[in-house]
Amino acid sequence: MGLEGAAEYLRCEPETLRKLAKSLEIPGAKIGHEWVFVRQDLASYVKSRYYQNVQSGVADRNKEESICQSTNAKVRHFGKSNSPLKGKSFKDHLVQKAGMKQS
Structure with missing residues (x-):
């Protein structure tokens, strides 16, 4: 298949595919x-990317914390909250901050 058909198959821009093929990242x-x-080669490429993404996702889940490159602060991953609102609703917190009585 040609560049346009292959780009449509991969759901990307033809120019993107051309650059990937020229850099030998995609077989063409x-x-x-x-x-x-070749459609089968493109399918194999997509499958290889899928497995890379899955494997990197598993590796990232095993990280508890990482260092923020701009501030050197420790950053938690995957929804572990640092929020002081644990156990309180957002509305309760706003009422407390505003010094109002809750109705």
Whole structure:
């Protein structure tokens, strides 16, 4: 298939696909002035990316904390709250901050 068809198959812009093929990240061949791709090779590429994403996601879940590169502060991951509102509702917190009585 050609560049346009392959880009449509991968749901990306033709220029993006051309750059990936030129950098040898995606398998393709330039025959004359046209890029040519094999659908099975494109499917294999997508599958390999899927497995990379899954594996990196598993690795990231194992990290409890990391260091923020701009502030050197420790940053928690995956929804562990540092909020002082634990056990309180947001409305209760606002009422307390405003010094109002709750109705």
